Amino acid sequence: MKYEAPLEKHSVKIREAVLGQGERAIRIGGENTFPFHFFEGSLPNSQGLALEIIDTQPENWAPWVLEPFQDVITNPADWAKKCVEVFGAEILCLRLLSTDPMGKDASPKEAAETTKKVADAIDVPLIVWGTGAEEKDSQVLTEVAQVCSGKNFLLGPVLKGNYKEIAKAALEHGHAIVAQASMDVNLTKELNIALCKFFPPEKIVLDTTSSALGYGLEYTFSIIESIKQIGLVDKDNMMLMPILADFGGDCWRTKEAKEAREQGILWEAITGITFLLAGANILILRHPDTLKLIKEMISE
Amino acid sequence: MILIGEDLNVMSKQISQAIKERNPEAIRECVVGQTQNSMDYLDLNVGPVTKEPMETMEWLVKTVQEFTDLPLCLDSTNPVAMEAGLKVCNKKALINSASGTSESREKMLPLAPKYSAGLVLSVINDTGLPSDADERAASILESLEFANEQGLPNEDIWIDPVLLPVGVDQRQVTAYLEFIQMIPDLAPGAKSLCGLSNLSYGAPKELKGLLNRTFLVMMGRYGQTSAIVSGFDEELVRINKGEMPDIVKLIHRAMDEDDMDISSLPQKELEYVKTTQVLMGRSLYSHSWLEV
Numbered sequence: 071m072k073y074e075a076p077l078e079k080h081s082v083k084i085r086e087a088v089l090g091q092g093e094r095a096i097r098i099g100g101e102n103t104f105p106f107h108f109f110e111g112s113l114p115n116s117q118g119l120a121l122e123i124i125d126t127q128p129e130n131w132a133p134w135v136l137e138p139f140q141d142v143i144t145n146p147a148d149w150a151k152k153c154v155e156v157f158g159a160e161i162l163c164l165r166l167l168s169t170d171p172m173g174k175d176a177s178p179k180e181a182a183e184t185t186k187k188v189a190d191a192i193d194v195p196l197i198v199w200g201t202g203a204e205e206k207d208s209q210v211l212t213e214v215a216q217v218c219s220g221k222n223f224l225l226g227p228v229l230k231g232n233y234k235e236i237a238k239a240a241l242e243h244g245h246a247i248v249a250q251a252s253m254d255v256n257l258t259k260e261l262n263i264a265l266c267k268f269f270p271p272e273k274i275v276l277d278t279t280s281s282a283l284g285y286g287l288e289y290t291f292s293i294i295e296s297i298k299q300i301g302l303v304d305k306d307n308m309m310l311m312p313i314l315a316d317f318g319g320d321c322w323r324t325k326e327a328k329e330a331r332e333q334g335i336l337w338e339a340i341t342g343i344t345f346l347l348a349g350a351n352i353l354i355l356r357h358p359d360t361l362k363l364i365k366e367m368i369s370e
Numbered sequence: 371m372i373l374i375g376e377d378l379n380v381m382s383k384q385i386s387q388a389i390k391e392r393n394p395e396a397i398r399e400c401v402v403g404q405t406q407n408s409m410d411y412l413d414l415n416v417g418p419v420t421k422e423p424m425e426t427m428e429w430l431v432k433t434v435q436e437f438t439d440l441p442l443c444l445d446s447t448n449p450v451a452m453e454a455g456l457k458v459c460n461k462k463a464l465i466n467s468a469s470g471t472s473e474s475r476e477k478m479l480p481l482a483p484k485y486s487a488g489l490v491l492s493v494i495n496d497t498g499l500p501s502d503a504d505e506r507a508a509s510i511l512e513s514l515e516f517a518n519e520q521g522l523p524n525e526d527i528w529i530d531p532v533l534l535p536v537g538v539d540q541r542q543v544t545a546y547l548e549f550i551q552m553i554p555d556l557a558p559g560a561k562s563l564c565g566l567s568n569l570s571y572g573a574p575k576e577l578k579g580l581l582n583r584t585f586l587v588m589m590g591r592y593g594q595t596s597a598i599v600s601g602f603d604e605e606l607v608r609i610n611k612g613e614m615p616d617i618v619k620l621i622h623r624a625m626d627e628d629d630m631d632i633s634s635l636p637q638k639e640l641e642y643v644k645t646t647q648v649l650m651g652r653s654l655y656s657h658s659w660l661e662v
Contacts, residue, residue, distance in 0.1 A: 256537055259656035267661075300654050308662060309654065 090195025099312035118352040120161035134331035147191040157358035163197040178213035208232035212239035219243040246273040280317040298349035315345040318356030375404035375601025379415040404601030415445040423451035470495030470513040492530040503548040524559035535571040
């Protein structure tokens with residue numbers, strides 16, 4: 071008798087989110103099956119791979135991470151342009167590290183101006199990332215939302231303590247958001263329920279917070295995997311958002327990545343591909359060679 | 371189900387103060403209130419009692435017995451305090467608790483046959499808390515064998531499968547339900563007991579009661595014999611006395627996934643159904659589970 075492998079079909083799908091605008095807008099999510107399960111369902115959009123840029127001089131970066139950006143590192147707009155034109159990034163993530171209240175504490179106005187310059191220099195979707203300081207992020211990201219009204223950014227991280235302010239500004243000015251709950255499926259759902267009372271679920275991307283290979287990667291993997299299973303198998307409407315994994319910083323902080331260039335790139339790439347296998351829909355990467363490597367792996 | 375009131379607890383500032391000052395007034399209020407709310411036993415949770423364990427326990431047991439005729443469940447991790455309490459109990463007491471750990475076997479468990487007391491025996495052993503129903507079974511079988519050898523019959527043993535907060539690990543809640551159905555086969559004659567309020571630890575204050583009451587019905591259906599509960603929850607007592615049969619029936623139907631039109635249910639009934647769904651592990655728990 072001929073054996074036929076059973077197929078698992080799901081009646082719901084991950085919501086499709088649109089990032090950016092115009093010709094280079096990107097769609098993520100929309101799948102009704104698990105990652106890479108092409109044999110079982112439909113995965114209409116490939117995963118989004120973003121390169122990060124920082125609005126201030128990076129500190130403690132290994133020389134081989136600085137090297138590709140050496141000529142543009144003092145100017146975020148040039149840095150962004152190079153990532154798109156030279157390194158082929160299809161999404162960028164601008165980190166507003168200068169706004170860190172424990173550091174330079176730059177004003178929301180300055181941050182919004184930088185963001186606008188970066189956005190004007192490129193035509194790909196932009197993720198704009200705060201520092202995780204709830205109160206300051208709320209001021210910074212609402213200002214960014216307003217100054218760059220209509221650009222359809224992905225603003226984050228949106229947390230339990232500031233979701234109302236940021237989501238309200240995002241809604242008013244046409245942006246999507248990243249809801250972040252650290253390594254906890256129950257709290258992820260909690261935040262989504264609170265958000266969905268006034269914010270459209272198709273404009274929400276989830277961040278579980280991520281750890282690098284050797285530094286807690288397996289916890290992130292399990293959480294991302296659980297969210298996808300609860301969404302697709304249990305049909306939990308509050309868990310059907312696309313997922314973002316942000317780990318470049320964590321990878322390049324490791325001893326291993328600082329030891330040698332190749333090792334660092336592999337560290338970041340293996341971490342990234344693992345999260346794609348878990349179900350992540352967007353990765354934020356630091357090194358352009360990692361981007362290239364992961365792109366090659368998933369296009370095969 | 372046999373209900374044990376949990377409110378006499380050193381975690382309460384008032385109670386801890388009253389014990390420290392040997393002031394019977396606050397104790398009286400707590401004891402009388404729970405007795406009037408139809409509790410079957412009162413739990414005396416004194417914690418590890420590091421200071422004057424014997425005097426403290428003896429004073430507390432004697433004081434409580436002045437205000438109630440209910441039997442007592444002595445709740446301490448300190449075997450010295452436990453023994454001092456057992457010596458002055460008027461009625462057959464319950465020791466809360468022993469486990470399968472070597473230390474507990476050596477120091478706590480032997481007090482039960484010695485004072486002809488009942489014994490709460492948890493599934494915890496030297497490797498910690500078993501993660502599923504089968505491991506719980508293996509652990510409790512070993513402990514039971516040991517207890518029986520020490521002269522303690524199953525009839526005096528109250529098995530505690532250890533109930534974890536639904537907000538911590540939902541799968542542990544379903545594992546609990548699975549395990550209690552195995553108890554009559556594993557330990558014929560033994561009772562089962564849990565700290566019911568632990569289920570709602572971390573949940574919003576105003577919703578804890580709903581979680582606890584729903585689960586009381588659920589585990590009751592699967593043969594649970596007793597629970598340590600909030601001694602002042604009047605609705606829980608009414609459910610337990612069979613005065614709310616419609617709610618019980620509704621929870622049973624929700625457990626069985628009976629087709630029901632939940633949109634037509636009144637608020638209170640709807641809340642019980644949604645809570646049952648969460649506790650059956652069918653819908654992911656979040657603190658706002660009633661809002662979806």
